[in-house]
Structure formats: C-alpha cells, structure tokens
Amino acid sequence: MTIFEATCSAPVNIAVVKYWGKNPEKIALNLPTNSSLSVTLSQDQLHSKTTIRASADFTSDRLWLNGHEESIEKNKRLVTCLRETRALRASMEDKDAALPKISGLNIHVCSENNFPTAAGLASSASGYACLVYTLAQLFQLPLDASDLSIIARQGSGSACRSMFGGFVAWEMGSKDDGSDSKAVQIAPETHWPDLQAMICVVSDAKKGTSSTEGMQLTVKTSALLQHRIKDVVPKRMEEMIKAIQDKDFPTFADLTMKDSNQFHAVCLDTYPPIFYLNDISRAIIRIVTEYNKDGIKAAYTFDAGPNAVIYAPEKNMAEIYALLSHYFPGHQFDDSLGLLKNNAAPSALPQNFDTRISPVFEQGSVKQILHTKADDGPRVLETAKHGLLNPEGLPKRLA
Template sequence: MADYWQATVTTPVNIAVIKYWGKRSVALNLPTNASLSVTLHQDQLCTTTTAQCSKEFASDRLWLNGKEEVIKPGGRTDTCIQEMKKLRKAYEDKYEDPHPASEWHVHLCSFNNFPTAAGLASSASGYAALVHCLATVYRLPNTSTELSLIARQGSGSACRSLFGGFVAWDMGVNEDGSDSKARQVASEDHWDDINAVICVVSDEKKGTSSTSGMQRTVETSPLIQERIRLVPARMAEMERAIAAQDFDAFAQLTMKDSNNFHAVCLDTSPPIFYMNDVSRALVALVHEFNRVSILQKRGHRAAYTFDAGPNAVIYCLRRNVKDIVNMVMHYFPQAEPFKDTYKVFYGKDTPGQMPLPKEFNEAVAKRWEVGAVRGLIHTKVGPGPRVLDVEQSLLTPEGMPKSLAEEKK
C-alpha cells in the first residue's frame, strides 16, 4: 500500500484503590465521584494496539483478540476515533499540515495478554491504547491529561491508564466534562515497592457489565449518595498515604473502599453480585493475615480490592509477597507452579507448603479444590504507555491483522 501512517503501542491495566462507580452523564462518561488507581506493570498485564491510517482504506475497522468487531456509529469506539480525528484536523488547520490524515479511515488491531471483560480492567487499557495509538499515528502534541478527556468517553477508567504510577481521575463539575480528567499523583518510581498479587477466580465474562451495573446503582441505591459524600475525604487521605509511602493507611483505605463499593452493588435493586464464595474466602484470609501482623506490631501487610468481578487484587510491599502467595496457595492449591517472575522464592521454598505466620487461625477458611483460584499473577506498580518498534506491528502493510495473514498461508 502506497501511503499509510502507523504506530503500535502498549498500555497498562490500572486497578483502582478508590473506585469509580456511577455516572452523572452516560453520554460523556462523567462520574459521580473521583477515583484513584495503581498502574500495574505491562510485563504482566497490557493491551497491545496497532493503528494504521490510509487514504486507501474504505472504512474504519477494528480487530480485537483476533476477531473483527463492528464499530457502531455513535458507539464508544466510534466516539473515540471521531474525537481523535477532530484533534488531528485541528492540528492540520493550525500548522497547515499538507497530510489530510484526519480524512483517512483507520484500521485498528488490538489484543490483551489477560482475560477480557473478567474484572481485570480490559476496557480501560483497551480504550487508552486506542487513543494513545491514534495520537501517535497522528503525531499530535497533546498531553496525556488532554488525551484522557477522550479516553474517558470510551471507558471511564481508561483515562487513568494513560499514566504510570498512581493516578487520580478528578470528577470535575462542568457539564461538558472539560474538567473530568486524569492526572498523575505520583510516578512509579516514587513508591516502586508496591506489588500486587492477582488471584484470578474467573476469566469468564461477568454477568452484569460495569456500564449497566453502575446505572442501576445510581437509579436504585440510596447508599450511593453516602458513598458520593465519603469519597472526597478518602481521595485526600489516599493521596497523603501515597505521598508518605504509608502502607498501613493505604491498606486500610483500599479495603474500606472496596467493601463500600460492593455494599453499594448489593444495595442496588436487583442486587449485583460480583464477588463469590472464593472472593469472600480471600477477604477472610487477608484480614486474618493482617490481624496476626498487627499483633506482631508490623501493621497491615496486605490490602485486597475487588473491581466489578470476583478476582482479588492483593496489594502489598515486595517483602511480603512470599508470605501472601504462600498463604493463598495453602488454601487454594494450583494446577501449575507459581510463576515467580520477580524471584521472591528461593532455595527449597515451595509456595503453599511453607508454614503460615505464627498465631494464624487456620480455621478462618476451608481449603479449596484445585482450580477454585485459576491462577496467580505477581506484578508491581509500573509505567504508562509505551511506543513499540515498527517490527512489532500487528498489521500488515495492507492493513490486515498479521495473524489472519499467517492463517491464509
């Protein structure tokens, strides 16, 4: 193909410690409260996206995880594409750029290296990748905060995946959403000791999507108003905890907010059940782990949080990962060995077979069968989007997914 522009990027997953739940504007994805998240490292969890634009293309097209998806006019994906084309057109007009790329159609190919729609924030990293990739293709000078205004319209939490480290999404007050945007609270280097153990309870698509669930909550839950009242103070406390690297405060706030979020889901009519019995067993284990730690005057050493799904994300400091993984695998044996990416186990250490902490009440939960927790992922706080080399493109020069081209050979 004679004339095309292309870029390939990766974007991270973010997991909120102060949750976003509820919209005051569905059309613009404007939240009822601010939120704050930790960006997780892309070595374990990321979306990779290639965008290509060409005057030869007949329409905008999208392939997600090997399957072509319909881009619905006026839908979330189409909105993000059209908003990015507007930014490009403004750039062309301002700088008298002779390349009318804003008029060209785009082909997008994207894949996640983790389960889509299973409560692991796949839509957040996906829409962040779409926006960041098009910004790179279009050679735009816009900041990540400016781009977050568009990513937010695809998926609210996507605005936070445009940054590394610790990221806030300010609620804003303007009706047009012009002040509802993301900002970095602290870089990944500020507190690089933050790790996360993700307990994958299910990789199946959830029964109630976040979009429909939060709207039902806003319409039917009296408790959501109390949550809206509480969040501003929690945001300020969380920012202070991150600035001070105070894990004890960070842990308590994270768990309280997760519990409050799921209480609001239960207060919805009909109630929304994202957590299951395995999720609740993991909650009990973390609280017992912390009870013993506090008795030993070590403070909280673990903090669970659950998004809109049953999977637990357990935040901790690096030095505590080994004890937490051992505890989880003691109660939830795994079919496969633990993937010790960061080498926290050594010598003859066998996860799941080492002693539990002294005074730990083993009766706090039963031992489950293999597969109740389908897998463990150990990751840590990480950087924001990355631009990859041209060789790592997911599309051929003709604008078709390389995976499909290989199948036809």
C-alpha cells in the first residue's frame, strides 16, 4: 500500500496596510472590504508546520492542532480548503488514469505553530497558508502561489499573503466569485534585505474579540470604516508599493504607523468599541514616536492584539532593543540573528532620547522579544526528517 504524505512550513506575515473588514454579502468567500499589504517574516523565528498523510487505512479525516485533536466538520473554513483542493485533484485524476487516486482517501492533518496561537501573532495566517500549501503538495496540484492564495484566503483572509515571501499585496478584486481576490508579490525578500523586525510579545492570553467577530462588527457599526475603505486605503496602497520599490524607509514607516493607528481607530469607532492596544502597547508607540523625533528610524504596527511589531533598518536594531530593554525589563530575548553578538547587555540608549516619556514597566510586562527579518514563502520539508505523524498516522507529539 502506498502512503501519500507531505510536510511543509509557512511563515507569518505582518500587514503594513491592514485588512479589517469582510464584504458582508460574500461572507462564505471571505472577500475583504479593502486591499492590504504585508511583509512576510522569517520562518527561522516564527512558522506553522503541517504534515498531511492520505491513506486507505484511515477511516475518517482527522485533524490535530498543536497536539490537540479538533473536529474538522465544525471548522467550515477548513472544510472549504479541503473540498476545493480535493476537487482539483479529483478532476486531475479523471483526466489522467495514470495518476494515483488520492482524492478519495481519508487524510490525517497534523499542524503545529512554534509560537502561541491567537495572541495576535497571525497564527491563522501561517496555519492556513501551510494547510493549503501542504494539500497542494500532497495532491501535486499544478497551481502557482497566487492560485493557492485564493484557496488559502477562504481559510483565513490574511493567510493568502503568507503564500509568498517578501512584500505581498492582497488585491481585493472585483469579481463576484472572488476569483481575482488574491495575493501577489510586490517584491521578493531579496529586494530589501536591510529591513528587519522586532516583535514584542505583550501577552499570550487569548484575545477578547476574535478578528472575524471584530471585523464584522466594525463593518456593521463604524461610520469611519467606509471612509477608510473608499478614500484612504486605495491611495495608501499605491504609496506603500512605491515606498517598497524605492526601499524608502521613512515613507514606508510613516504609512505603516498611520495605517496601524487608523485600523485601531476604526476598532474604537466600532460599537461597542473594540480595544486591542493596552497601556503597554501605547507606551511602545510613545517610545517609537520619541525615537523618531529627529527623523524616522523605526515603525510600529499592531494587529488584533497588544503585541507590537517594530520594523526598522538593521543598523537601528541595537538602539531599538536597548530602548525596549530599558522600559520592559524581565523579557526573554530571541537573539537568533545575533544582535547582541558577544555582548551580554544591550547597547546604550540613543542619544537625545527623553526617557521621561514613559515610566519603566514592571518585570515581564513584555514577555518576549523576537528579532527577525523579511524572508521567504512556504517551504517543502523532507517528511522523513520533519514529518509530524508517526507510522500509525498519529501525531508524534501530543499536548
């Protein structure tokens, strides 16, 4: 009996023009109310990893997420991704009798994130990108990354952008069937290798309002969202694409911070209001604002949670880390890029920085800081070495 199996990993992406709002008339298709743009971050620090095996021995489709078995049927978006990829495989098998009949087999899906789920760190983006990419490998689908992004989008909107490395736009599209609402790469990760990111994990508690619920409520109740959609985002997308093409960090940073602010503004204009930023998030905004007072050297952005991502050129990262270390003692630092090199302590605070803009926070207010950079899209991994399923088709690791 042949076993069909694939293992892949996929990156998270952090948007610099935010996606917030689903077209209420096309909820099943997961179409956005505006285009968005993100940077794909390195899988060396943050990734989802998925193994999918198809076998005639399996009596049903099964799913394990981070070591817990979950119901597939209850997860409509996952069912959609599975149905779409299976249908594509079935039609290939219909046309070519030589192809193995995988589409009719049950599958076991095992997926893990190497970071806390649902803490505002885009876990659903890397998770669904990885699922769809691994399904495409398993079924040997002849689709490019943009084609796959259309399927991943139906799993989780922002997942479509994790189908590419580097700088990725999700074009909202205009067709009724959503077939042109897809990710495209604006520039590969090699285009701007100087761009790095510092992620501050403020809290890994499950967030209060899920993105899906939150954005539906915003679309329904925020008077300001319509203005953002119509009058702000289209121009901002154009400006952001140009800033990336030109590697113009001050403009990139300016637009990134403005768009993060505006996303949280429409959350606050939602009724009842949605808050993702807390006092620590706001202190990080103040710190970056003060650091930028004589010229833009860093950009903050916040997704649907209190965690900050700070984008900056490599040369500024030591100063940024020194500032974060000053205000947020007692964090764990992931220094896999070697920022501190041989120094145990961070470097001195930037000159001319007025430290009075915020008090020093108590130990552990920021739990973890990760230093990472823009990097590549999904990777195919060797199952023998990286596979998550044991010979019986059950997870090697259970929670």
